[in-house]
Every structure is written in structure tokens, then in C-alpha cells.
Amino acid sequence: MSPSPTLRDVPVAPDAPDALSRARMRDAFGRTISYLRISVTDRCDLRCRYCMAEDMTFMPRRNLLSTDELVGIAHHFIDRGIDTIRLTGGEPLTRKDIDDVARRIGERLGYGLRALNLTTNATLLDQHAQSLADAGVRRVNISLDTLDPIDFAYITRGGSMDAVLRGIAAARDAGLSIRINMVAMAGFNDHMLPDMLDFCEDGGFDLGLIESMPMGDTGSYRPRSHVAMDEFLAPITRDAIVEPIGHKTPGPARWMRIKGRNIRIGLIAPISHNFCDGCNRIRMGADGKVHGCLGHDAAIDLAAAWRDGGVEGLSPLLDRLMATKAERHIFRIGETGEHGPSRHMSATGG
Ligand code: SF4
Secondary structure, X not given: OOOOOOOOOOOOOOOOOHHHHXXXXXXXXXXXXOEEEEEOOOOOOOOOOOXXXXXXXXXXXXXXXXXXXXXXXXXXXXXXXXXXXXXXXXXXXXXXXXXXXXXXXXXXXXXXXXXXXXXXOOOOHHHOHHHHHHHOOOXXXXXXXXOOHHHHHHHXXXXXXXXXXXXXXXXXXXXXXXXXXXXXXXXXXXXXXXHHHHHXXXXXXXXXXXXXXXXOOOOOOHHHOOOOHHHHHHHHHOOOOEEEOOOOOOOOOEEEXXXXXXXXXXXEOOOOOOOHHHOXXXXXXXXXXXXXXXXXXXXXXXXXXXXXXXXXXXHHHHHHHHHHOOOOOOOEEEOOXXXXXXXXXXXXXX
């Protein structure tokens, strides 16, 4: 039987011959999957109240993919048509080999891979920004929910905002394009939106606004702070014209601008504005478990397959994942409480 087609020697040519189209992953709803988010570790140096419990139990280190395994599997995904990879976590920069992981995945840029991006809380970014840029990373999403150092220490259970600001400065110096990601929380940072808009506009950063998602038990009752995107934006839309723009990114953000201002705002509202029809992504955890949908616990285990049979064992499993990938998420959050997957966001990266 001829080995399954790969993209190793097929440069990025949209109309490349059959090998490309046969290799591409399509789910049962006809959606082409081209975007992979990899949580390279579920560990983090912060404990954000909407993401983690104070006393988290992390994956045993022996279950984590080694550098070679992670890079090998990532290369296979590229051979199966993944053209964008985002490294996430937990906090990816807490992983000791992160520069090596980024460099070795970055070697596929221009050879099946179009973009290698990173999501971080930036507390360690001043130590990695240049090496990430050298590896081919061009865009970083930085989680920052407030500009008030006291509120920051509260929401992160003890984090230092100075470290984040140093990280942002280092990313800018390394020429990385920056998007600030702010999780919308009623009664916590809804008053902070105008200042965050000014901060991003002055810095030349995009701003991503994200509705909270019910994943895992964090010890906080999320419905109390959950706010729908339109409501969170109301203080802005009341006095200004907010209009859609043609800007596109691999993820689900709907891009807007405020008339007369020089800032792009990406709205990610999985609860109030479902975007699953256009889903193009899957997620792999640091243990090699791949989830077809963020909003479901179902997963396949590529680590075991890789350790048993190397690359040969992966494609049949990915085909099964495509056949079973959910049409949409099961997130529910509101007066009646919340419902979502049992795992924490950090296990698979947002
Ligand atoms: S929630 Fe699931 S189906 Fe919806 S966009 Fe995200 S990954 Fe895709």
C-alpha cells in the first residue's frame, strides 16, 4: 500500500496537485481543518481565576510529549494540511525547551506551514521574544485583562503586571506583532475597556475581546461575571460607530474598528455569537491528546500511536477524528448556571 501523501516536499501552492487535497483534513460537515493549537504544557506561573483553580493538579511530567515527539507530530499535522500553528498552554514559556520547539516547527515555514504564532501571559516574554522571532514567530497574543496592577494581582492570584509590561516591550523590540487578549468580566474589567483601547491604540496593538467559556472547575462561579459581548461593548457603541472591517485572522475573531480611531478590535463571542459553522481548527494537549472541538471532552491519543508505530499510526487516527469532530460546542453559561467540558482551558489551550 502506497504511504499516505505528505506535504514535506510540496511548497505552499494553493493549487498543488492531488497530494495536497488528499492530505487535507475535512470533517463530516465539510469544514477544512487547517489550524492547530498546541498546548505545549498545561502548567502556568499564574492562576487566573476564570481559567484555573488555586490548587491545580497538572498532568504528570511522564505523560508530556518529549521535544522530538511534539515536533514530529506537529510536522505530521503540517503534512496533513495544517498551515497555521499556535503554541499555547497553560503558559508555553514555562516549558524549558520552548525555543527549540518553536525553532524546529518553524523550519516548516514555507514548506506547508504559513504561520507560527504564540499565546502567552508575557511574564517570561522578555527572555524569549528574540528567539521566538528568530524561529519565525510573527504574531503573539498576550493575555491582559486589566491595566490596574492591583486588579491584575487579584485576577491572576498574585501576578506582577510589571513583568507583563517588560514582556510587551521586548516583543515590540523583536518586531513581533502584538494582540492584547482581554476576557470580558462584568464587575471586574468592564470599566477598563476605554483605557485598554487607549493602551492598545498608543502601542499599535490589536485588541481581542473574549467571552468567558465554562471549562473545568476553577473555584469561581463564572455566571456571576459572564457578560455577553454586545453588553460589554455598550459603553463604546453608545458614543461611537463600531463597524466591521475586512481584516482576517486564522481564528474565530470578528474584526471591527471604531470610526475615527486607529485600532483593530477582534470579537470572540462563542456564547452570544456562535462561530462553529466556520470552524477550521483542532487542538492538541501537551500529552498528545487531540480534541476535535474545544467545547467537548472527546479526544484521540496521538502520543500512544506515535510511541507504538511512529508517523504511520497517526493518519488513521486523524481520519477518525475528522469523522467524529463535533458540529458545535456545548458551552452554556447564564442564570441557570454553566455547562462545558470537564477539562481546564489550560489542558488544550484556548
Ligand atoms: S467550539 Fe468547537 S466547533 Fe466551535 S469553533 Fe471552536 S472548536 Fe470549532
